[in-house]
Amino acid sequence: MGTRARNSLLPTFGKALAVVLLLVWSLGPIYWALATSFTTPADLVSKVPHFFPPEVTTEHYARLFGGSSVSQGNTVQSVWPEFSAALLNSLLTSLAATILTVAVAAFGAYAFVRLRFPGRDILFILVVATMAIPAYTVMIPLYRLMISLGMIDTYVGITLIYVSAFLPLALWLMRTVYQTLPISLEEAAWLDGAGRIYTLVRIVLPLAAPGLIAAAILTFLNAWGQFIVPLVFSPTLATKPLTVLIPEFVTRNYVDYGLMNAAGILAIIPPVLLVIFLNRYLVSGLMAGAQK
């Protein structure tokens, strides 16, 4: 850790303070969701708010994971079948959208930076400009289109919509990443007789790893949090994600805050695991390694 003193912009104390600030800002509100998820329904409506559940209960998690409980004299069904299906749908559609988006962006952005072809710049500008389109603007014509393609409530349909929504950002990000890469390495490879595609895959992509990973994280998280698109395009549990399922824990006369928060907390876990796992590729170490 000898380098730490040298490259720290802020004194160590300031850095520690900044870390604490970031943690409180990001996780403070999450704590409330966590506390609520362990609070009994009766305590949730108590007059005095509790910062820590007076009586810790795991009943909400139990219902998510297969237990049933009694309410108004009736047995309340476990929501595990719905919850697990929606969790799987969220994972599958987000992962598929991420892989597809990053793959298309990795090649496409390369073309926008290094290859000359007619209409290159105008196409890039048009695609990036679509980021500004509000979801409502295209929703109804898109719905008509997806119906005629028979792609409502299919993984393919929802994944393609996500790709079309998140591709512009990934493309733009990858374009700036490629632009900062020195072309000399590629030229060296060409001189050695390597082809374009070989050079791109074996030399350029590893160098662009931090950018690819950032694009992947952004796409995954964007897809994970989608609400209005799956609401319209994923009507049943065949493809319905968690974001659309959780609001259904509101019954006619009763809002199940505990259950909703428990489901929300569980919904955080997969993306967080993904980020922790991908973090090491965001580190420039990989890039530096490739350069040597």
Place this chain on the structure above:
Amino acid sequence: MKRRTFLSILAAAQAAFMLPSLSGASAAETLTVLLPPWGTIPKEMTDRFTTDTGITLNIQTMGWDEIRTKIVTSMVAQTPPAQATEVDWSWVGQFGAAGWYEPLDGKIAAETVADIPTAEIFKYEGKLLALPYNNDFRILIYNKAHLEKAGIKEPPKTPQDLMDAAKAIKAAGVAQYPIGLPLSATEGTATAFYLLTMAFGGDLFDKDFNPLFTDKDSGGYKALQFEAEALKAGLIDPAATGLKDVEVQQLFKSGSISFDVAGWAGNLAVYSDAGKSQVAKDVAAALMPSTTGKSRTFGLPEAVGIPAPAENHEAAAKFIEWIAKPENEIAIYNSLGDLPPRVSVLEQLNKEGKLFAGDALLAQAKTVEPLFKQGTPAWYPEFSSAVASTINQVAKGQLSVDDAVAQLAERAKEAQSR
């Protein structure tokens, strides 16, 4: 390029790369039904429906706030959202004017419709668009322990009684803000105001939809004044400007407030459940207060209807008739807590002692009237959101009651004129 030309090219383009359709005719007859979470009838019942009719049910569930977005999106795109869907009382005017729903006249037995008085609310220009599966009306819900502690013997009979009782409760230190009324810019605020308008003996509009709430002696004016005064006197939580109806209900369950003025009839079951409410032992219901001596309330039922472009209307009609059967209404009440629309079923449940505060509920149920006697107009949602926003402005002190009713009349005219 003309829009029509463009659309036809678009359609051709779509057809050209249309995937081979996988959704060929399935062997068994299936029916897709789109309902909110409280319409997700248990599997035991859907199985029974299949045995009874040979039709397999596919119930699609969607959160309450989202279900309308889904229906509008589909219908504007000229495709049915499902073969039968939720229809809320407040949508009837719009959906009727748009011709989106297939009239049920002749498809449902007359005696079924006759036993469901709230079916009247789902008529558009005399045609029945949907049949209620869930009853809802407003009733005064109160915390009887609070009243006793403040020395009040019986629940308020008039709005003035309500105000006085609230003052006594506040003075006795039993509750800081005894009256629970939502004042945020959300629909619950508007419906509570309509209810108070009725409590003051008024109506919103005359038969030609001219506003009746602008006059100082009108029910609507007095209702708004009541809300403003109660807020000023500290009888309503100042925080109510940010509270939706469900949040006011949370306050009632916690014992913070004494009166859930615009109480939902169906909520009594939750309020009296000790696992979900801190006031389970103290909750009680009474007829809505009234200045005329005759308690009034209005119905906010939900129904099932058939989107016009959907296939197999007959199967959908069978389903609609089936869930309206007395035994199924009881089963739905037992499993989902939806109050039965049939008066006969309500009476039976009360006799069996299954209805909390059943006597008050039944008495109030008999006074239920539609908010609009002519049928819910197409401009209702626009008007209602203007009502909510305006009341919110009054509560925040941005608008006087006089300016507010004038603004509302203006908005009503605007909404009607287009």
Place this chain on the structure above:
Amino acid sequence: MAQTRSVVRPAFIRGEALLGLAFVLPIVVIMGSLVFLPLVTTVLDSFYRIDPMRAGQPFIGVKNYVDLAGDQNVRISWGNTLAYVVMAVVLETLGGLGAALLLNKVQRGRQWLLAAMVVPWCLPPVVNAIVWLWIYNPSYGLLNNVLMSLGLLDAPKVWFNDRGTGLFLITLVHVWRMMPLTGIILLAALQSVPRELYEAAKLDGAGSVKAFRLVTLPLISGGLAIAMSQSTVFAFNLFDEAWIMGGSSLDSRSIIVQVYLSAFQNLRFSYGMALSLLAMLASLIVSMIYVLRVYRETRMD
């Protein structure tokens, strides 16, 4: 960077255009069919009166747009949205840059800090709403409690009764959720700044602040442009936060809330769509201002 292109060109130069087109073909197909086709439909629709409650769909030219210009509610919504955009872009950019610089410096446990930073983005919208409604709750919310225990406030405050405060608090929820996006974009940009450049700057005697201004900022300007235009676009599209905290209240109504009310609540479909197109244009124009500026400045360096 185009000018750095070397004279050394491989022999397969003629295939370049073909390869380029092959690489962008999926983009053209996906974006063309799923975005541009629907967009053109909506643009055409906005010149017709499409109102499901009225018979016929006559061509009305720019009437929808003219009506929008005279609509009082629309004007108020524009004002609110402008406030959201300005506050959100400033806060997200500063906060996101700070977080990215911090993450770039932290060596140990960085993956945990990164994970902590993105958590707000992963919380499903409806749960997010429950949490923030509680924080802002006037009677027993966290915000009042904290401010009162710090002695900054004597009595609980009803935050949303004041328009300015309400707009700020709604923006804060939006910033809380969207800041990770800026943070990740800028972190990726920072990661591609070669370390040697810092060292060169140090050798030249540049202090931390100067090194940041002269070395880091120009090199991450591309990322900054992306992050800021993303913030702008998302702030123009702000819906959930305003709808949950304020409903249809005019004090907090954003332009997309107004679109929703016009098209989905009042069923004036093409009127709402025309407004959504204007929102799109506005966010494009505002984003373009930074992007052009950033690119011009980079080119000069």
